Amino acid sequence: MMLITGATGHLGTAVLRTLLQKTPASQLAALVRDEAKATDLQARGVHIRVGTYADPAALDRAMQGIEKVLLISGGGDDEALQHHFNVVDAAQRAGVQCLAYTSRALQNPATLTNQLMQRHFQTEDYIRASGLAFVLFRNSLYMDTLPLFTGLQVLETGIQLPAGQGRVAYALRHEMGEAIANVMLTGDCANRTYHFTGSAAYSFHDVAAALTxxxxxxxxxxxxxxxxxxxxxxxxxxxxxxxxxxxGFLADIQNGQEAQVSTDLANALGRQPTNLTEGVKMLYEL
Structure with a gap:
């Protein structure tokens, strides 16, 4: 059985959407904070495990009968790193056969301005040290975040950001979720790292041109x-x-941290990921 944490969040929902198309719901479990938000999953036959990353006892219960775990990274609160460690520890205690983690595709973790991103690589190190078989999904910045950076009134205001000529290999969150699910279903847990990025890196000049x-x-x-x-x-x-x-986020973009391009996402999807032009039409409803 496979356990998806953060199952009712945006990425968890995208992962489960693909899993439910390709494997029986009886083989899937979802870790959720609020059972009321998981009624649809429960109705489809997914096993619901209630708990948080902060509760080791709940994590131990959630891991019962689980062979694979997808740890979707937590939020930006001060305890998030320890929460990741709690999930890894529970997986280790339960004898989980494969632990996957959603990390970040960044060029050089040692020179990041946004120190919040360091916890991804600290979590990676903790997973490696655990002795568990693992898969790391290093994901690029979601294309879905573009409206947050530019503002929804961008057609009137234009784009003014301190990102210089920095480029980002954006990819859509739901396509990353689909690709993660595909990898989780293959049984490939050979301590591999996937870099899930778009097929090209774009500057905000490119974003402006796509919007135009x-x-x-x-x-x-x-x-x-x-x-x-x-x-x-x-x-x-x-x-x-x-x-x-x-x-910090924008400084890292300016410094080239987000510019890495890989074919891993295209390979896992079996097609090219959505490009900037098509993504902008969708995200801004143009």
């Missing part, structure tokens, strides 16, 4: 300075920690 082509309205990208961008966020009432993380 899709909308028929001219959209321009103007690289902004970090200080002025942060001041604008502060004026809008954005919390200081959110400003710091956003600036």
């Amino acid at each position: 082509a899709a909308s028929g309205q001219p959209v321009n990208y103007t690289p902004a300075g970090q200080a002025s961008f942060a001041a604008g966020m502060q004026q809008r009432g954005v919390p200081a920690v959110a400003i710091e993380r956003t600036i």
Whole structure:
């Protein structure tokens, strides 16, 4: 049986959508915080295990009868790294045969500005040290985040971000979920690392050009300075920690951390992932 953690989140939902198309629901279990949010999964025959990454006893119960676990990385709270360790420890205690983890595709973890991303690689190290057979999915930045970066009024405002000429190999979250499910179903757990990225890396100039082509309205990208961008966020009432993380994210883009391109996603999907032009039409409803 396979356990998917974070099962009612965006990525977990995408993974389970593909799994349910390709394997019996009776072979699937879902770890959820709130059972009420999993009624649809339960109705389809998925085994529901209630618990959080912070509760080792609940994790031990969730691991009973499980052969494979997909650990979907937790949020940005201070305890998230320990929570990952809790899941790894529970999998080890349960004798799980394969542990998969959703990490990040970044060029050089040692030179990251956004220190929040370090926990992915610390989790990877902990998994390697556990002795468990593992699969690591190093995922690129979701294309789905573009409207968050540009704002939904981008056709009127254009794009002003402190990302310089940095490029990102965006891929759609649901395609990553599909690819993860495909790999989980193959039985391949030979301590492999997959880099799930788009088939090309794009700058925000490219994003602006794609928006222009899709909308028929001219959209321009103007690289902004970090200080002025942060001041604008502060004026809008954005919390200081959110400003710091956003600036760090964009600094890493500018420094080339997100530019890595791999064919792993295309290979796991059996087709080319959605490109920027088509993705923009979908995400901005153009």
